[in-house]
Amino acid sequence: MFRIALISMFLTSAALATTTALFTDRTNDPLCTQTRPDVEGPYWIPDSPQRSNLRDPGDAPMLDLYFSVVDQDCGPIPNAWIDIWHADADGDYDKKGWGYRGHHFADGAGYSILETVIPGLYPGRTSHIHVKVQGDSPSIFTTQLYFPDVPENDDDFFYHPDLEVSVIEVDADGNMIAEFHFVVEDRHGCPDINGDNYVNVSDLLTIIDQWGLANAPADVNDDDIVDVSDLLMVVGNWGECE
Numbered sequence: 001m002f003r004i005a006l007i008s009m010f011l012t013s014a015a016l017a018t019t020t021a022l023f024t025d026r027t028n029d030p031l032c033t034q035t036r037p038d039v040e041g042p043y044w045i046p047d048s049p050q051r052s053n054l055r056d057p058g059d060a061p062m063l064d065l066y067f068s069v070v071d072q073d074c075g076p077i078p079n080a081w082i083d084i085w086h087a088d089a090d091g092d093y094d095k096k097g098w099g100y101r102g103h104h105f106a107d108g109a110g111y112s113i114l115e116t117v118i119p120g121l122y123p124g125r126t127s128h129i130h131v132k133v134q135g136d137s138p139s140i141f142t143t144q145l146y147f148p149d150v151p152e153n154d155d156d157f158f159y160h161p162d163l164e165v166s167v168i169e170v171d172a173d174g175n176m177i178a179e180f181h182f183v184v185e186d187r188h189g190c191p192d193i194n195g196d197n198y199v200n201v202s203d204l205l206t207i208i209d210q211w212g213l214a215n216a217p218a219d220v221n222d223d224d225i226v227d228v229s230d231l232l233m234v235v236g237n238w239g240e241c242e
């Protein structure tokens, strides 16, 4: 069963002002199947600025999107990298600058909040948000997020209902609070603790350094303690990550 976690925070948006955000805890969800991938499209630009608020003053309708990132064992992925790009409210992409583009990191429990606007339509596409997510695995997951009850969804080749955000609240001005849960590849396939794409002596030294700790990055098999089982995973996956 889902458990609702109450997390207090301030949102910068006055219209969406609330001090309580609802996150659904997927930790015990038996259905943590990987999120459906979707095409990258033509407008991604690498190395976006780090920011989770993409809004400019006066932007409307506002969208506050609560993310959680878990692996296929429903374990939270702390500090997951989340890269966002989407069209503005008129359906135009900023192809020269960083408008409505940015990356941020989930917190230690795999949660984050994106503050932006609801993207407008452009020819051939329904309203959508492009996203890339990377956890501990070296692979980067790419998909798109959609909104429920948008008439153009039915005519969009890439739209899929599994990729709809869950709407929590919409106010009279159309400002929306919604959430989406990413389930991405876990790190079991490659215990590359320091993210240099190699499982080598540096990872081994990290394990020794964090020996006996709970919830430490060196706990590569997620059994809540850094021990010999993690050491064996590193030795067993020695070399370059796929």
Ligand code: FE
Pocket: 041, 043, 087, 125, 128, 130
């Ligand atoms: Fe697009």
